[in-house]
Amino acid sequence: MAILLVLAIWAAPAWAKAPREGDPAPDFSLESVDGKTYSLSQFKGKVVVIGMFHICVPCRNQALEFNATRDQIHSDQLVFLGINPSGDSRPDVEEYLKSFPQKVTFPYLLDPDQTVHKSYIQRDMPTVIIIGKDGTISARTPAVTVEDLVPFLKKLL
Numbered sequence: 001m002a003i004l005l006v007l008a009i010w011a012a013p014a015w016a017k018a019p020r021e022g023d024p025a026p027d028f029s030l031e032s033v034d035g036k037t038y039s040l041s042q043f044k045g046k047v048v049v050i051g052m053f054h055i056c057v058p059c060r061n062q063a064l065e066f067n068a069t070r071d072q073i074h075s076d077q078l079v080f081l082g083i084n085p086s087g088d089s090r091p092d093v094e095e096y097l098k099s100f101p102q103k104v105t106f107p108y109l110l111d112p113d114q115t116v117h118k119s120y121i122q123r124d125m126p127t128v129i130i131i132g133k134d135g136t137i138s139a140r141t142p143a144v145t146v147e148d149l150v151p152f153l154k155k156l157l
Contacts, residue, residue, distance in 0.1 A: 018121035085117035
């Protein structure tokens with residue numbers, strides 16, 4: 001029991017630094033599985049929906065919810081990005097993506113050094129972060145459905 005208390009006290013400061021709603025979204029620059037480089041700053045003035053996805057079924061399901069949301073909202077002011085923040089290799093992520101029942105319709109980025117994982121302090125799998133046009137975090141949540149995403153995003157657009 002004492003060990004758990006020590007671990008909780010030690011971990012609390014790190015968790016407390018996780019960017020929350022209203023905080024500026026930390027910038028990043030990552031390469032996608034298809035070799036293109038994307039940075040958060042290049043989408044300034046747009047709503048950005050980030051999915052932090054490990055290689056797992058809940059993360060695959062969230063990626064498919066992103067696809068469905070993109071099918072319902074057609075806006076050049078809305079960007080979806082998937083990020084593998086756990087440092088998995090390109091071949092492992094590519095193999096994982098091949099297992100999906102449909103292709104992801106948004107850039108899927110690799111974070112081999114876990115810089116995004118560290119700057120956003122990801123705790124849940126998946127984690128969905130929505131960044132408003134002003135560059136601040138509008139929402140941070142675990143998995144979310146298309147039924148909840150669509151109305152929320154329409155308000156931000």
